Amino acid sequence: MVNRIFSDWEWNIMVLRWGICGAGLICNDFVSALLAPPNNVHEVVCVGARSLARAQEFADRFGIKKAYGSYDEAATDPNVDVVYIGLIPCYHVKLSKQILKAGKNVLCEKPVASSLNQFLEVQQVAKDCKRFFMEAIWSRCFPIYRKIKEEIHSGNLGEIQHVQCQFCYTVVETIRFKKPELGRGGLHEFGIYTIQLATMVFNNEKPLKITADASFSDEGVDQNGCMTLTYKNGGKAVLVYSTLFQGKNSAIIYGSKGKIEIDEPFWAPASANLPSGKITNEIPCGPAPYNFPNSGGLRYEADCVKTCLEAGNLECSEVTFAESQAIYQIIDEVVRLTGINVQW
Incomplete structure (x- = not known):
């Protein structure tokens, strides 16, 4: 059974506002898929990277208004509904916990963790903070x-x-x-x-x-x-x-x-x-070239997150x-x- 968030998170999201942590290959593919037509239901508010220059280059590529030289700034932007973490795995556990504690919903690239115990730690933080968390096993959303x-x-x-x-x-x-x-x-x-x-x-x-x-x-x-x-x-x-x-x-x-x-x-x-x-099924075509096979399918994952948040769910039914x-x-x-x- 999928857990539910308290009623204050149950709202009809016309446009889901994303913050992006990372400016590498998979983040490029995720944002390109996110903005694939019809792109009137997702907005990328900001991107954070290890350096401001790297974040700005990414922001310019996609017309993103805000670029930050740290992940913290992207994760705490008050206009963000959900944060996508697209970094190398060694950062996933720490950053997932940090962003959840900051009151944000999180979609974290797989693998979230190196072990079950690490994953359970993140899961518990999500439950304690009453925020949506999903491991980005995007296959399940196709x-x-x-x-x-x-x-x-x-x-x-x-x-x-x-x-x-x-x-x-x-x-x-x-x-x-x-x-x-x-x-x-x-x-x-x-x-x-x-x-x-x-x-x-x-x-x-x-x-x-x-x-x-x-x-x-x-x-x-x-x-x-x-x-x-x-x-x-x-x-x-x-x-x-x-x-x-x-x-x-x-x-x-x-x-x-x-x-x-x-x-x-x-x-x-x-x-x-x-x-x-x-x-x-269709593989959506986004505004920037993809780095990996059929990455346009990441749009199905993003749409799934939007559906979950609109329903007030703490978990995704496809990747509980x-x-x-x-x-x-x-x-x-x-x-x-x-x-x-x-x-x-």
């Missing part, structure tokens, strides 16, 4: 994902027998993937997407057994990994991730009565094949606290099995 959930829950696939997917993308030369303290290893960055698909398909059920293996760079960052999750009745999820090569990043869900094929990239799909036929907890429980076990460094 219309295709919603349709897949409906198909599974309807029983049309029968009993789920197998989930197979991989997220393999070349980023080995990116500096933030070379330092464990930045929280940018393959499991938390890419593997989390494969895990979220498995937890969705198996309805947050705790696996009976998890096996996992990973390989590491000279600096100790996990680069490749493979996980097998075994559920009751013999259902399995085989999940692969890599930061070393570009793979075919599709996914297949097998049931006793049929299968679903999610076209690549499975985490941001434009199409999928169901037993009833092919389904598609329970959903994130189920994901981190698996991440914690994979970390234990493989020895992945989670010092951030």
